[in-house]
Amino acid sequence: MAPDSRSSLDPELRARLLQEAKTPWRGLRRGLWLAFTASAAVGLATMAMRSASGDVVPASDLLIQFGALSLFGLLLWKDRNLSPDIER
Template identity: 50%
Template sequence: MSKIDPELKKRLLKETQTPFKGLRRVLWIAFSGSAFLGLLIMLSKFASGGELQENNLLIQIGACVIFPTLLFFDRDKD
């Protein structure tokens, strides 16, 4: 039989099924924060009287929806 601790074995098996999960979660959080900050800056420029390009606004809103959704789906199912 194996001399590996059962808890360690369980963690290692889980890591092989979903590699780099921690790194992915950090990236989703960073990208979500960047998207929301970009949207806030864009809206503040618009509120101060600047022009707002519709394409850029749609990209920012899309990023604000996609990255938190990816973070939600990447959570632990346990």
């Protein structure tokens, strides 16, 4: 790389490219974590409504939904961007 080629790159673009190199596929991962978290929340809410209406909902099903909600919520929280300067 020529010494002047680094300076010809827009600093904002360079920062975004460096961030993407440090955390590849972050946008896709966060989208998946969000979709899975929302799915678990909808499933848990559905089971809660079924239980409130008098249907029997197995405790194992509730535990699975609660576990999924906790797991994917934690993954979504851990994958957040604390600061652009912090290296992971």
